[in-house]
Amino acid sequence: MITLYQFPRAWGLPNGSPFCQKVEAYMRFAKLEYQTKLYDPRKAPKSKLPLIDDNGTLVADSFFILEYLDKTYQVSLNEHLSSEQIAIGNFVERSLEEHLYWKGIYLRWVPEENFQITKEAFFKNLKGWKGLIIPTLVRKTLIKRLQAQGTLKHNPSENDHMAFKVLSSLSHFIGEKKYLFGEQISSFDASAWSFITALISTPHSTKLKEPQKDLPNLGRYAKTIRDEFFPDYNEMQF
C-alpha cells in the first residue's frame, strides 16, 4: 500500500498544499490504492512534502513521485498524447509550480487578513505559546523566501497581473475541452487541477478570484474533475 505523507486538508480541498493534492489527484486518476498520513516536513528527505512510502521505498517531490508511480505501476496516463502535447504539458506544469505557486504563497501568507485565514486553517490545533509563535515564524520564513525568489520585489497589483496572465493562458488553453488535452485525462491535469483550486477554491480575498468571473471555464474544469475523481470533497467551492 502506498502511503502519501502530507499536510492537513484545508478549506474543503484534499490538501492545503497543491503539491500534495497533485499526488493524491494523480493516484486517483490512476486508480492506485493509497492511504494518507500527516507528516512533519522537517523529517522528510528533502524537508518538503509530499513524500510517499511505497512498501519501504521512499520518494520525495511530486515530480519524482509521479515518475516513480508511472514506472512502477505502468500507469501510462499520457500514452494518448503526442510528443508536442507532452512538451506543452511540461511547460504548463512548470509555470504553475515554479511561478504561480509563489503568487499563491504571497496571497495566503502576506496580506494580514489572508494570513489570519491561513493561520486558522493550518495551526488551529496548536495550543498556548506554540499557537502564538509558530505561525509567525513560518510566515517570516516564507516572506524571506518570497524576497529571495523575487515575488516580493513586485507590488501587489503587479503580482496579481502576473498570476492572472498564467491563469488566463491556462483558460485559453483549456477552452471548451474537458481536460487539458481533450476527453482523456493526463498526468498534467493533476497539477493543473491542484494549482487552479489552490487559488480559486479557498476563502482568501484576492483579485485572482476574478478569473472565476472572467475565466469561467477554469471553475467548470475544476468542478468536472472534482465530480469525477473527488466526489467525497463536496464542500469545495468553485
Ligand SMILES: N[C@@H](CCC(=O)N[C@@H](CS)C(=O)NCC(=O)O)C(=O)O
Ligand atoms: N518541488 C516540490 C515542492 C514541494 C513544496 O514546496 N512543498 C511545500 C508545501 S506546498 C513544503 O513542504 N514546505 C515546507 C517547507 O518548505 O518547510 C514538489 O513538487 O513536491
